Amino acid sequence: EESYAVMGACFEVYRELGSGFLEAVYQESLKIEFGLRDIPHVTQPKLELAYKGRRLGQHYQPDFLCYGCI
Numbered sequence: 001e002e003s004y005a006v007m008g009a010c011f012e013v014y015r016e017l018g019s020g021f022l023e024a025v026y027q028e029s030l031k032i033e034f035g036l037r038d039i040p041h042v043t044q045p046k047l048e049l050a051y052k053g054r055r056l057g058q059h060y061q062p063d064f065l066c067y068g069c070i
Helices: 002-017 023-036
Strands: 041-043 047-051 054-060 064-066
Touching: 002 023, 023 041, 023 064
Parallel strands: none
Antiparallel strands: 041 064, 047 054
């Protein structure tokens, strides 16, 4: 259900804007759409990485983290 909500927001942004913009335009628009749909999200969180139980110095920074797990 949560994944469908996130995908629905993504499709709505694409429906409104179409193609051809830079990623930053879509990211800002998607942040607005998540807010309109009450989808809990964090923008560009820094996530720690581990390899075989050992913490890496590198991190992963996705565009969004929704519902704490997507």
